[in-house]
Amino acid sequence: MYNIGILEIKVTDRLEDDRHLNIKYTAEAINRPVCPTEGCSHGFVPNRHDSTKYLLHDIKSEGKLVYIELLIRRYKCPECQAVFSDTFSFFTKRPHMTHRLKQEFVNICIKGEPFNYIANDYSVDSKTVSAAFQEYVEEHQKEPNIQYTPEVLGIDEAHIDDHYRLVLTDNKEQRLLDMKRDNHYKTVTDYLKALDPTICKCVTMDFAPRYASAVEDVLPDAIIVIDKFHAVQEVNRCLDNVWKSIQRTLSKKGESIKRFKYSRKLFMTNWEDLSSDAENRISKWFNEIPELYFCFCYFGVCSHKPVLAVCIQVPPIKHVSLFLGCGK
Numbered sequence: 001m002y003n004i005g006i007l008e009i010k011v012t013d014r015l016e017d018d019r020h021l022n023i024k025y026t027a028e029a030i031n032r033p034v035c036p037t038e039g040c041s042h043g044f045v046p047n048r049h050d051s052t053k054y055l056l057h058d059i060k061s062e063g064k065l066v067y068i069e070l071l072i073r074r075y076k077c078p079e080c081q082a083v084f085s086d087t088f089s090f091f092t093k094r095p096h097m098t099h100r101l102k103q104e105f106v107n108i109c110i111k112g113e114p115f116n117y118i119a120n121d122y123s124v125d126s127k128t129v130s131a132a133f134q135e136y137v138e139e140h141q142k143e144p145n146i147q148y149t150p151e152v153l154g155i156d157e158a159h160i161d162d163h164y165r166l167v168l169t170d171n172k173e174q175r176l177l178d179m180k181r182d183n184h185y186k187t188v189t190d191y192l193k194a195l196d197p198t199i200c201k202c203v204t205m206d207f208a209p210r211y212a213s214a215v216e217d218v219l220p221d222a223i224i225v226i227d228k229f230h231a232v233q234e235v236n237r238c239l240d241n242v243w244k245s246i247q248r249t250l251s252k253k254g255e256s257i258k259r260f261k262y263s264r265k266l267f268m269t270n271w272e273d274l275s276s277d278a279e280n281r282i283s284k285w286f287n288e289i290p291e292l293y294f295c296f297c298y299f300g301v302c303s304h305k306p307v308l309a310v311c312i313q314v315p316p317i318k319h320v321s322l323f324l325g326c327g328k
C-alpha cells in the first residue's frame with residue numbers, strides 16, 4: 001500500500017495531522033513467524049494470541065516528523081503451546097526508534113550540529129541523540145587504523161581540544177589514514193618509519209619545517225610537495241603583508257589611503273580582463289609603488305599557472321620545491 005523502504009513491514013495506513021507537521025504510518029509484520037520451538041512442526045499459520053503496539057520514531061519525510069505505529073502480534077502454537085511474537089530487526093526498543101533514524105542523528109552530528117539542535121528538530125530528548133553518537137564513536141574506536149603505505153602521503157594537522165593533532169591522508173585515494181595525539185617530530189617519524197619507502201614516493205604538507213625534516217630523515221627519496229592550499233594561503237598572507245606595509249608608508253607620508261583601498265579590486269583582476277582605462281590607472285600605481293607590480297605578477301602566477309615553482313618569503317626549508325597546482 002505504502003512503501004517506506006522497510007522490508008520487514010507492510011504499511012496499512014498513512015495519517016497526517018491537521019497542521020501537516022507529522023506523518024503517522026500504521027504497519028505490521030509482512031510475514032508471520034513460525035514456531036521457534038526446536039523440533040516443533042513448521043509450515044502452518046499459528047493462532048493469534050494477543051497484540052501490542054509500539055510507536056516508533058523514524059527518519060523525516062518531506063521535512064515532516066514520521067512515526068510508525070507498529071502492531072506486534074503474539075501467537076500461540078497449537079501443537080506445543082509456545083507463545084511467541086513477531087520479530088523485527090529495524091528498530092531499537094530503548095528508545096523506540098528505527099536504526100536508520102539513529103544513523104541519521106550520527107550523520108548530522110558528524111556535520112557538527114549540536115545535540116540540542118538535532119533533538120529539537122526531531123522532537124526527541126538530547127540524551128537520545130548523544131547516546132546514538134556515543135555508540136557510534138565506541139564502535140568505530142575499536143576499528144583498526146588503516147595500515148598500508150600510500151603512494152602519496154598527506155601530512156597536516158587539525159586543532160582539536162586545544163592540541164595540534166597529526167592528520168595523515170592517502171591523497172591519491174582521498175582517504176583519512178590516521179590521526180595522532182600530537183604532531184611532534186617523534187610522532188611524525190614513528191609513523192613514517194612504519195611505511196614502505198619503496199611505495200611512498202611523495203609527501204604533501206604545509207610549510208612546517210618539522211614535517212619536511214622528518215620526511216628527509218626517514219624517507220629521503222620521497223618528493224616533498226607543499227600542497228597548493230597551503231602555498232596559495234602563504235602567498236595571500238605575504239601579499240597581505242605587502243599591502244598593509246604600503247598603507248602604512250602612505251599614511252606616514254600623510255597621503256590618503258582611501259584612493260589606494262578603492263583600487264584593491266583593480267589589483268585582483270587578471271591583466272587581460274582590464275579595460276584600457278583600468279590599465280592606465282594600474283600602470284600609474286605601478287610607477288608610483290613598484291612593489292605593487294611584483295604583487296600583481298605573483299597573484300597572476302598563483303591563479304593561472306598550473307605547475308610553477310615560485311620563491312616566496314617563507315622559513316627556509318632544505319630541498320623543498322614549491323609546486324603550485326599539485327594536490328587536489
Ligand SMILES: [Zn+2]
Nearest residue numbers: 035040077080
Ligand atoms: Zn510449536
